[in-house]
Amino acid sequence: MFYYLALAAILFSIGMFGVLTRRNTIGILMSLELMFNAANINFVAFNRYIITESMAGQLFAIFIIVVAAAEATVGLAIVLLVYRNWKGIDSDNYSVMKW
């Protein structure tokens, strides 16, 4: 089980780093997907090794995939609007909601 959790942690960290450092909004969204998947691996791993009699962990992973797909849709729609407004999808472009 350690390997699974280690993989998930590494994946989450890579995703986190991506979210924090990418300028490109699409890149940020992709990094987010990595973080989701890290969580999924955790769910499945825990389901497989700790609560074997239940399917809840696997079920939750499937829910997350569905929600992530919906989120990606909404996110890409927002990215499209951002592109139309600022002629670019750099995350610094739309930092207008500040002081």
Add this chain to the structure above:
Amino acid sequence: MTEHSYLICLLPAFSFVMIVFFLRWKEKVAAGFSIAMILASWVMSVIVLIETLARHGHAYEAFYNFLTFPGLNFQIGILVDPLTAVMLVVVTTVGSCVQIYSVGYMHGDPRFSRFFSYLSLFLFSMLGLVLANNFFMIFIFWELVGLTSYLLIGFWFEKKSAADACKKAFLTTRTGDLGFLVGLFLIAVYCGTFNYGEVFDKIAMGAMSTGVLTAAAIFIFAGAVGKSAQFPLHVWLPDAMEGPTPVSALIHAATMVAAGVYLVARSMSMFVASADGSMVVAIIGLVTSFMAATIALTQFDIKRVLAYSTISQLGYMIMALGLYGYDTAHGQHSVGYYAGTFHLMTHAFFKGLLFLGAGSVIHGVHTNDIREMGGLYNKMKTTAITFMIASFSIAGIFPFAGLWSKDEIVAATLHHPVFLILTLAIAFMTAFYMWRLCFLTFTGEPRDQHRYDHAHESPRVMTWPLVFLAFLAVTAGWVGLPWLHHGFSSFVFHEAPPEHHGPSYALMIISLTVGLSGIGLAYLMYYKKSLSPDVLVNKFRPIYNLLYNKYYFDELYNVVIIRPLLSFANFMWKFDANVIDGLVNLIAWLTVLWADVKQWFDKWIIDGAVNGAGWIVRQTGEGLKYVQNGKAQFYTLFISIIIVFIGLIKYELIYLAWGWPIMTIIFVIGVLLLTFVSRSTRQGTNREIAQEDKV
């Protein structure tokens, strides 16, 4: 009826209230209502007198304890004994006549209703004074009659002399009342009650030592001196003649000034117990009487002559009462008490009549000066005849009322030769100046033709009271005829009726002779003109001047009392203006100064603290606002760091041993660091955006 005698004094009070609140603008209704009330009082008084006679003079007393302190008791109550009953009838009789007379005399006066309201208030006070059963109540009504006297003397307050006279009367009587008040304090302290009977019982049991008793008696007498215009407080009464003449008749001749005599008669038990006090009373009475009679010889104002005559007669009564106290204290028999009260009654009638007659004359000729009158008999017969009846009465001519009462006063002085001689001299002078007045006014040639032509008899509403009072001026004395075994003396007496001596013909002849010779001298000088008064005046010029200027009492008081008082008041005013006001202003200045200091403190320290707090918050906010830089990634980073931090604490990878304050400081420092980071990135991006815009 006796148990309802409080109504006698309440009816005029009711009339006063009604006139003041409802009838002020209805003059005739006001006068009628007022007269109806006093007539009702008069009827009740007569009934009360008859009932008192039927009770053989036993006193009726009813009271209500309205304030009780340990050792001192205040009562409201009435006492109806023979003295009260007689006084009630006298006051209401003269009061009724004067009110009816006033309808004519005050006709056309702009304050007609107010005059009747004042008269009603006065009668209420006077009847209350007579009915009171204790010293405290009598003092209250005493002050009330003083007040109404003030109001009525100053009734024509547009005249400066009237305004001055009412102030003088008020202040002078107040001087005496101060003594009265001190006497009341002594009574309260030593007897613990004000009720007449209880006070006299306590005195009889020796509640007061002789010295204190004498002091109390003399202090009480001081009140009577003020009110009855006795020496040395007599100066207000002649000036009080500035009031309307009915007022002079009612208040300053018949009733209020008799209140002093009434007070002395009422507290006779105190004087009997103190021979020294009684002697003071008798001497003051004699001095007053003699002095006033001599002044009256020389005056030319008809009302002033009558005023001095009043003072003189009041002195008579006071003297008789004082001699009674003195003689009784020494175990001698005396008729003084009976003589004083008897003369009080007869004097009220004939002096009231004299004043009303004088008012009628003044009404006709519009002057007070007898030098401008003369020969008025032909013009005003009723007035002249009634006036002469009263003059006979006061001169003590058979069979008029004055003879009987004056005889008794002479009889009261029999043990004291000096008193006897002076009393006869006063009787002589009285007869002389009264008939001088009569002859100058009503007989001879008119000295002022213009005034004579305009003179006219007064309307009937004024002459009828004159006739009624003239009837009483003749007959009132007959209740005390020396031939009667159960006359006035067996009704009004102090402790025991005087022994009945039967008529003393020698005394009667002497006093009749004295009276007739006085009249005769006046006849020779002013009717036959066979003796010229001017010759006498020139012979005794200094004495005449002294008398004509009333012994210079006003001037003396002016120099001795009024001027020093005024200069003292002036000094006090200056003290007030400079020292007191200076102190006040200094305090005000200091207050302003202190307020300035506080204002400065407020502005710079308090407001500074408040504004400073605001300023600090604002600057902090100004610095911290850059954390909110609008970059989602920055926020995410922030959240991540905090989560990591919390995780570290949760799993005790770092320790909170440093405590929360230090953690907070670390947090704040972290936030500031991040702020700087975000500012630097912002500047960078701004530059990039600017470049993009150019492109």
